[in-house]
Amino acid sequence: xxxxxxxxxxxxxxxxxxxxxxxxxxxxxxxxxxxxxxxxxxxxxxxxxxxxxxxxxxxxxxxxxxxxxxxxxxxxxxxxxxxxxxxxxxxxxxxxxxxxxxxxxxxxxxxxxxxxxxxxxxxxxxxxxxxxxxxxxxxxxxxxxxxxxxxxxxxxxxxxxxxxxxxxxxxxxxxxxxxxxxxxxxxxxxxxxxxxxxxxxxxxxxxxxxxxxxxxxxxxxxxxxxxxxxxxxxxxxxxxxxxxx
Amino acid sequence: xxxxxxxxxxxxxxxxxxxxxxxxxxxxxxxxxxxxxxxxxxxxxxxxxxxxxxxxxxxxxxxxxxxxxxxxxxxxxxxxxxxxxxxxxxxxxxxxxxxxxxxxxxxxxxxxxxxxxxxxxxxxxxxxxxxxxxxxxxxxxxxxxxxxxxxxxxxxxxxxxxxxxxxxxxxxxxxxxxxxxxxxxxxxxxxxxxxxxxxxxxxxxxxxxxxxxxxxxxxxxxxxxxxxxxxxxxxxxxxxxxxxxxxxxxxxxxxxxxxxxxxxxxxxxxxxxxxxxxxxxxxxxxxxxxxxxxxxxxxxxxxxxxxxxxxxxxxxxxxxxxxxxxxxxxxxxxxxxxxxxxxxxxxxxxxxxxxxxxxxxxxxxxxxxxxxxxxxxxxxxxxxxxxxxxxxxxxxxxxxxxxxxxxxxxxxxxxxxxxxxxxxxxxxxxxxxxxxxxxxxxxxxxxxxxxxxxxxxxxxxxxxxxxxxxxxxxxxxxxxxx
Numbered sequence: 001x002x003x004x005x006x007x008x009x010x011x012x013x014x015x016x017x018x019x020x021x022x023x024x025x026x027x028x029x030x031x032x033x034x035x036x037x038x039x040x041x042x043x044x045x046x047x048x049x050x051x052x053x054x055x056x057x058x059x060x061x062x063x064x065x066x067x068x069x070x071x072x073x074x075x076x077x078x079x080x081x082x083x084x085x086x087x088x089x090x091x092x093x094x095x096x097x098x099x100x101x102x103x104x105x106x107x108x109x110x111x112x113x114x115x116x117x118x119x120x121x122x123x124x125x126x127x128x129x130x131x132x133x134x135x136x137x138x139x140x141x142x143x144x145x146x147x148x149x150x151x152x153x154x155x156x157x158x159x160x161x162x163x164x165x166x167x168x169x170x171x172x173x174x175x176x177x178x179x180x181x182x183x184x185x186x187x188x189x190x191x192x193x194x195x196x197x198x199x200x201x202x203x204x205x206x207x208x209x210x211x212x213x214x215x216x217x218x219x220x221x222x223x224x225x226x227x228x229x230x231x232x233x234x235x236x237x238x239x240x241x242x243x244x245x
Numbered sequence: 246x247x248x249x250x251x252x253x254x255x256x257x258x259x260x261x262x263x264x265x266x267x268x269x270x271x272x273x274x275x276x277x278x279x280x281x282x283x284x285x286x287x288x289x290x291x292x293x294x295x296x297x298x299x300x301x302x303x304x305x306x307x308x309x310x311x312x313x314x315x316x317x318x319x320x321x322x323x324x325x326x327x328x329x330x331x332x333x334x335x336x337x338x339x340x341x342x343x344x345x346x347x348x349x350x351x352x353x354x355x356x357x358x359x360x361x362x363x364x365x366x367x368x369x370x371x372x373x374x375x376x377x378x379x380x381x382x383x384x385x386x387x388x389x390x391x392x393x394x395x396x397x398x399x400x401x402x403x404x405x406x407x408x409x410x411x412x413x414x415x416x417x418x419x420x421x422x423x424x425x426x427x428x429x430x431x432x433x434x435x436x437x438x439x440x441x442x443x444x445x446x447x448x449x450x451x452x453x454x455x456x457x458x459x460x461x462x463x464x465x466x467x468x469x470x471x472x473x474x475x476x477x478x479x480x481x482x483x484x485x486x487x488x489x490x491x492x493x494x495x496x497x498x499x500x501x502x503x504x505x506x507x508x509x510x511x512x513x514x515x516x517x518x519x520x521x522x523x524x525x526x527x528x529x530x531x532x533x534x535x536x537x538x539x540x541x542x543x544x545x546x547x548x549x550x551x552x553x554x555x556x557x558x559x560x561x562x563x564x565x566x567x568x569x570x571x572x573x574x575x576x577x578x579x580x581x582x583x584x585x586x587x588x589x590x591x592x593x594x595x596x597x598x599x600x601x602x603x604x605x606x607x608x609x610x611x612x613x614x615x616x617x618x619x620x621x622x623x624x625x626x627x628x629x630x631x632x633x634x635x636x637x638x639x640x641x642x643x644x645x646x647x648x649x650x651x652x653x654x655x656x657x658x659x660x661x662x663x664x665x666x667x668x669x670x671x672x673x674x675x676x677x678x679x680x681x682x683x684x685x686x687x688x689x690x691x692x693x694x695x696x697x698x699x700x701x702x703x704x705x706x707x708x709x710x711x712x713x714x715x716x717x718x719x720x721x722x723x724x725x726x727x
């Protein structure tokens with residue numbers, strides 16, 4: 001469903017991705033690992049359509065469309081979801097209100113009727129259990145005053161409601177204690193199915209103890225230098241990132 | 246008194262000398278301001294002598310005053326002699342015959358705000374013979390108020406029907422010569438609203454100028470007087486989210502509120518007058534004096550305003566907290582876009598003991614607009630245990646607009662507690678991207694973020710008004726980003 005070919009990007013003339021290739025099929029879980037500054041978050045942001053990256057070469061196709069030509073909201077409506085590394089706070093905007101607007105924008109795009117408040121709340125109640133979301137967080141402003149763990153859980157909760165086709169998790173495991181990590185991982189595992197693909201961007205192997213990937217890729221200096229199965233992550237953990245260079 | 250009467254006599258003679266004002270049936274008078282004009286207005290409105298004298302006194306004071314220049318506003322010189330100070334309601338022949346004759350841009354805005362067709366016609370000033378639903382609503386509305394003993398009528402009607410009430414309260418909060426624009430208004434005001442809530446009465450419904458059909462031509466110098474007698478309660482809504490067709494560029498209104506012992510007045514405004522085009526051409530100048538007097542113990546006055554219109558807004562709804570334990574509140578959202586300028590805020594004057602005031606101000610500026618909060622919190626020497634909390638937040642959209650906060654605090658009593666908080670922020674790219682990434686359109690995202698910013702103020706508005714205000718904000722800021 002996703003094909004990245006020979007992708008080169010720069011930010012302020014600084015080269016970040018230098019010839020990245022990656023193919024993700026529907027139903028697969030890919031882990032992208034790599035040291036700090038290797039371009040992991042850049043890849044996640046480019047796929048979601050964040051501004052400020054200059055794509056100098058290469059192509060990205062998503063479900064046979066040129067992904068790079070789509071606006072961020074079009075990508076989201078077509079099923080691309082990014083769980084942010086640092087979810088932003090939006091004061092005064094109700095968490096659940098934002099999510100309802102998001103879901104209805106996506107449903108509208110799909111030609112489905114919008115959900116009313118009652119239908120939406122029923123959906124919310126079901127999905128809340130999935131990530132053990134505290135009820136109070138629903139009615140608070142988006143991410144405002146949330147702890148690090150609560151923010152990440154909120155991202156997974158949004159993902160559960162929006163049911164994307166391609167979910168990109170940008171270092172969702174960073175800053176989580178072991179209990180929160182388990183909850184997040186369980187949330188992801190329960191959403192795993194043959195119609196949905198995941199890209200897990202992570203620095204540590206730890207997350208992969210709980211979410212078993214189909215493929216592991218090692219990113220270094222802007223390109224994928226090694227690919228393999230789950231065993232590659234363990235090897236990497238053991239030998240460190242220096243090993244690949 | 247006798248000298249004043251003589252003056253009046255003199256004036257009447259003068260008029261005849263000039264061969265002027267003999268034609269009392271004239272619908273408009275030539276531009277210019279003089280004592281003759283004021284006499285003409287007063288006569289036209291069949292006013293009692295005391296009111297004419299009051300007007301003339303204000304006019305003479307006004308002559309000695311100068312346009313205020315302390316506000317952070319760039320105002321082109323206003324030639325007060327070029328304005329016509331009286332025009333009777335337009336006859337139906339002059340009015341547009343149908344919506345086809347109305348500026349399509351205006352209609353588009355009505356459409357976006359979801360205003361029903363009949364109301365669109367009324368707002369656009371289309372001559373309509375058919376009876377509106379709202380007229381019958383207004384009739385039942387009037388009956389209900391009469392049953393409760395509430396007086397709610399046009400200012401002119403009040404002068405005729407309730408002269409004693411008008412005489413004892415007019416100018417008692419905003420004196421005729423309070424400031425340049427208040428003095429001008431006192432001299433030449435043409436109409437407005439009057440409201441009296443008797444002792445112990447809780448007004449059975451929200452009072453809205455919108456329902457007072459007969460006030461459709463209050464003109465550019467509007468006068469409002471609201472009196473809440475002891476233990477009474479009233480909520481008053483002024484304005485309309487829909488832009489009204491209006492040919493007057495200068496507006497100088499005066500609003501006076503009086504709350505007696507244990508009374509409460511809640512005054513909500515949505516102002517959406519023509520702001521000028523995107524190049525800053527045209528637009529209404531809005532110079533308003535609004536003041537509430539918490540005259541009795543335990544009284545409360547609360548101002549809530551949503552200001553999105555006008556090229557220039559000069560407005561400081563204030564509270565005089567005279568009664569012990571009285572409460573003053575000011576909740577404001579001021580939006581400026583393109584070349585709009587707003588210098589707005591409040592004054593909280595603590596005079597009684599244990600008085601409390603709250604100020605929540607949200608300023609939003611976009612494109613080239615300038616938005617100023619100017620507020621005074623004054624604790625008098627004998628006001629023990631006064632409390633104030635002020636919060637002024639500014640939101641900038643784009644990098645050519647400005648937000649300025651001028652809080653003045655004068656505390657002359659050591660038991661006072663005054664708190665002031667201020668923030669300035671921009672809609673961040675990260676916030677916007679977060680919403681977009683969830684599938685929400687840019688316009689909806691901005692709307693959501695801005696409404697979130699204004700939430701504390703909107704929640705003070707009556708429910709229906711709040712919903713309209715949110716929509717209005719969306720329409721006002723349409724296309725600002727991107």
